[in-house]
Structures are given as structure tokens and as C-alpha cells.
Amino acid sequence: MRKIFRNVAESYLGRMLQQADIAINGERPWDVTVCDPRFFETVFAGGSLALGESYMRGWWECQALNQFFFRLLQQGLDRSCCRKIPELFAKARALLLNRQSRRRAFQIGERHYDAGNDLFELMLDDHMTYSCGYWRNAETLDQAQEAKLDLICRKLNLQPGMRLLDIGCGWGSLVLYAARHYGVEAVGLTVSEEQAQFARKRCEGLPVDIRLQDYRDLDGTFDAIASVGMFEHVGYKNYRTFMDVAERSLRPGGLFLLHTIGSNKSVHTCDPWFDKYIFPNGMLPSIRQIGRAIESRFIMEDWQNLGVDYEKTVLSWYNNFEKNWERLGQKYGEPFYRMWRYYLLSIAGGFRARYIQVWQIVLAPQGNAAGYQSVRCPHCLD
Incomplete structure (x- = not known):
């Protein structure tokens, strides 16, 4: 049989x-x-x-x-x-439970971002930026990630003395760049202990505060807010709460930039393999889900799709991972190698197929009365 x-x-x-x-x-x-x-x-x-x-x-x-x-x-x-059956169970859990609740908020940090700073240092660019680069005028990963950081700062119209919030700051790349190059004060939130320690060390001597904190526990107000590659961990049951936090934390006239991987259709969970091994409790938002969350809270001033740039970014990470595996292999082992290879290359294939997207969305609570000028590349407006 x-x-x-x-x-x-x-x-x-x-x-x-x-x-x-x-x-x-x-x-x-x-x-x-x-x-x-x-x-x-x-x-x-x-x-x-x-x-x-x-x-x-x-x-x-x-x-x-x-x-x-x-x-x-x-x-x-x-x-x-x-x-198959694993996905049906995942959908049922997502419908019955809030898989991204406060109690679960730190699981993604413990299981993914705390995997090891040595791994990410050897895989990522010099800025330690774990999100899509911007390759319009870039030839290397370092250039693409610096262009992306500068693009965000320009979209937010950062000026010296402003106070910036980064929800999901990672290893501190954006707050560090904005403090150095745009003269802002910055607060970065992360749910990863390893990221927090690394970012604090990098930002010593700068007006940057790195907090190990869930976004729902945030207080204070800011001139500008960014969230880069974190919204994928928020969950559809918490989208409106997330937007409420951003709205109440933004001073009048401020801008909020949301950078997120996006799904072509509305879902309530992620692929079962990714949920189990890579991004526990993660899911990708759709245009409709984001629209519902910002409705009555923000005016959408700008929406840019960077999805075609992510394949090149992920393949650059993969090449760095392969190049440095001899240094990493003794610590992480062959099962991790196969898992990580599968993760990176499946993502690259998904972006090449346009199965998933990357969006940068600029939001304002009351809108910009004079009109918002869409920034599409460093040092230029179009």
C-alpha cells in the first residue's frame, strides 16, 4: 500500500x-x-x-x-x-488567537533576530540593514542600503533638531544614519536583546536611545516616525492598534513612513515552514488590510513599490552567507546551513516572480496642506 x-x-x-x-x-x-x-x-x-x-x-x-x-x-x-493540513491548522490558529499579542511580541526576537550577531554581521551590509536595498544608482549592497536609508530620511523631510522614532530599529542602521547625517535625535524600538545591545554600542556618543520595548508600550511624541521591516510581525488583528500608536505619537505636521513586505492578497498567516523555522507569528499585509488600518487615522501621501529591488538584495545576502560559511559553519552546523539557504533563495525566487512586494508608504494624520513631493532617489525629486 x-x-x-x-x-x-x-x-x-x-x-x-x-x-x-x-x-x-x-x-x-x-x-x-x-x-x-x-x-x-x-x-x-x-x-x-x-x-x-x-x-x-x-x-x-x-x-x-x-x-x-x-x-x-x-x-x-x-x-x-x-x-495542505499544516496550513489549515495555521489559519485556524490565526483566526482564534492573537498570535502577535504582547505576550508573544518578543518571540520573533528570541527565535530569529537573536540567532547571532556574527551571522548577520557577515551576511548584511556595513550598516547592518536587514531590509530591501535601493538599487537605482547602486552597484554594491553597501551603496544600495545607504541609498535606502537616505531615501527614507528625505521622504520624512528630516531636519536638524527633529525627534525621530524608528519602530523596529534592528541593529540601529536608520537611527544611526539619521543622527549622523541629518542631525536628529532618535529613539529606536526592538524586541531583540542582541539587536538592542549591538545598536546601543554603535550609537554611543550620539543622541540615540535604543529601547527593548514593544510598540504598544510606547509613550512620547515625535516629529517623524519610520518603521522598516517590522510591520510583517504585527499581525492583522493588531494593524489598527499599530496605527493608533503611530498617530498618537506623531506631532502635528509630522510624517510616518511605513516600509513593509506586502502580499498581493489578504491573508491571516504566513507559510507554515516560514512560521515554524524563520519568522514565528509573522504575516504579510495586503493593500486592503493596510488601507483599512489607516482609514480615519492617516492620509496616504505617497506609495512606492520597491519589490523588484529585493531579489538583488537577498541574493547579495546569500552570496555573503556562502562566502563566509567556513567561518560560521562550526557554530551553526549543516542543518542551519540548509535551512538558511532555503530561506534566502526561496525569498529571492518569490520576489523575482512578483509573488511578494516591498512598499514604502508615507502617511500624515491631516495630510500636507501644501502637497507632498514624492522622493524617488537621493538628491532629487520627481
Whole structure:
């Protein structure tokens, strides 16, 4: 009976992958090489969670995972092969529970961002910026990330003496850059102990306050607010609360810039493999969900899609990760290597397929009476 089930699973997966021009045991970089026949029945029954876990176990290989996922997602095959029982359970939990409550707020810091500063130092750019770079006039990752930081500062119209809040400050890249180059005072919030310690050390001597704090516990007012790559951890049940906090924390005439990965459709949870191994309790917002959250709170002044820049950013991270694995391998081990490789290259494929987006949204509580000038590149307006 098991052999029959395995044959059925192999036949089904083979036909499904053919739709995306992916062959099983083919010779092209994006083809799948099956190393353990348990791959077929496991993925057939378990969907995307099983696909990722079987890769972590070494049951299948793919020379170019990013191209594999690009083809898979471009054809919409995730909807036919990856939506199994684990996803149904994830949806039920998301509907019944607030998976991003105050009690759970620090889980993402402990399980992802506290993985090790050495890992992120060797993978990211010199600014330690863990979000999409801006490649319009950039040739290197460092240049792309500095251009992105400067773009945010210009969109917020930062001026010397202003007070900036960064909700989800990471390792302090934006607050450090804004304090040095725009003369602002800054407060950065993070739920990662490792990030907080690292950012405080980097910002010594500057008017920057790094707090290990959930956004819901924030007090005080600011001339400008940014949130870069953090909204993905807020959760749809908390979007309006998040916007309430931003609105009450912003002084009259201030601007709020939200930088987030976005979903093409409204969902309530993320992929089960990513939820289990990479971003616990995470989910991507849609345009509709963001619109509902800002309604009656903010006027949307500007909305820019940077999604095409993220594939290049993630591949730069991956290349740094591979280049430095010899230094990292003894500490993190082979299972982590396979997990992290799967994470980075699947994301790269998703952005190349335009399956997911990156948005920078500029919001103002009462709007800009004189009109907002949209900034699209450093040192220019258009």
C-alpha cells in the first residue's frame, strides 16, 4: 500500500512540477534531484512545510533554489501543491488567537533576530540593514542600503533638531544614519536583546536611545516616525492598534513612513515552514488590510513599490552567507546551513516572480496642506 501511495505521489508531483518546467532528476539548475524516495509521499501529504523540512533533511537537492521557486510561484503552483493540513491548522490558529499579542511580541526576537550577531554581521551590509536595498544608482549592497536609508530620511523631510522614532530599529542602521547625517535625535524600538545591545554600542556618543520595548508600550511624541521591516510581525488583528500608536505619537505636521513586505492578497498567516523555522507569528499585509488600518487615522501621501529591488538584495545576502560559511559553519552546523539557504533563495525566487512586494508608504494624520513631493532617489525629486 505504501508503495502504491508513493507512486501516486511521485506521479502527481512530477506532473505538477512539469507545469513550471521543473523536472525531477533533471540536469538543469532549477530541476529537483531526489535523494530519498520519502520526498514524494511526504511533500504530497504535507505541502510547503514538508517541502522545506525534506530539503533540510537532505532528501532533495536543487542547484538553483531561487530559480526553482521563481518557476513554482510564477505558475501559481503553491496554490495547488502547498496548501495542505499544516496550513489549515495555521489559519485556524490565526483566526482564534492573537498570535502577535504582547505576550508573544518578543518571540520573533528570541527565535530569529537573536540567532547571532556574527551571522548577520557577515551576511548584511556595513550598516547592518536587514531590509530591501535601493538599487537605482547602486552597484554594491553597501551603496544600495545607504541609498535606502537616505531615501527614507528625505521622504520624512528630516531636519536638524527633529525627534525621530524608528519602530523596529534592528541593529540601529536608520537611527544611526539619521543622527549622523541629518542631525536628529532618535529613539529606536526592538524586541531583540542582541539587536538592542549591538545598536546601543554603535550609537554611543550620539543622541540615540535604543529601547527593548514593544510598540504598544510606547509613550512620547515625535516629529517623524519610520518603521522598516517590522510591520510583517504585527499581525492583522493588531494593524489598527499599530496605527493608533503611530498617530498618537506623531506631532502635528509630522510624517510616518511605513516600509513593509506586502502580499498581493489578504491573508491571516504566513507559510507554515516560514512560521515554524524563520519568522514565528509573522504575516504579510495586503493593500486592503493596510488601507483599512489607516482609514480615519492617516492620509496616504505617497506609495512606492520597491519589490523588484529585493531579489538583488537577498541574493547579495546569500552570496555573503556562502562566502563566509567556513567561518560560521562550526557554530551553526549543516542543518542551519540548509535551512538558511532555503530561506534566502526561496525569498529571492518569490520576489523575482512578483509573488511578494516591498512598499514604502508615507502617511500624515491631516495630510500636507501644501502637497507632498514624492522622493524617488537621493538628491532629487520627481
